[in-house]
Amino acid sequence: MVVIYGINELLNPIKAQLSEVIQASMTDVLGLPESKRCAS
Incomplete structure (x- = not known):
């Protein structure tokens, strides 16, 4: 998982x-396969 912090x-x-x-x-x-996309 990628976490992005910002304003x-x-x-x-x-x-x-x-x-x-x-x-x-x-x-x-x-x-990684496209199917591994996480919903945000």
């Missing part, structure tokens, strides 16, 4: 985009 006003507008980048990185680098 709500700054993090909320990019939360979905950040989630996509983290998931893509974990899939590419660690070889």
Whole structure:
């Protein structure tokens, strides 16, 4: 699991985009299947 801490006003507008980048990185680098995605 990846935990991101930040200021709500700054993090909320990019939360979905950040989630996509983290998931893509974990899939590419660690070889995790897309089905291992966690809901936020």
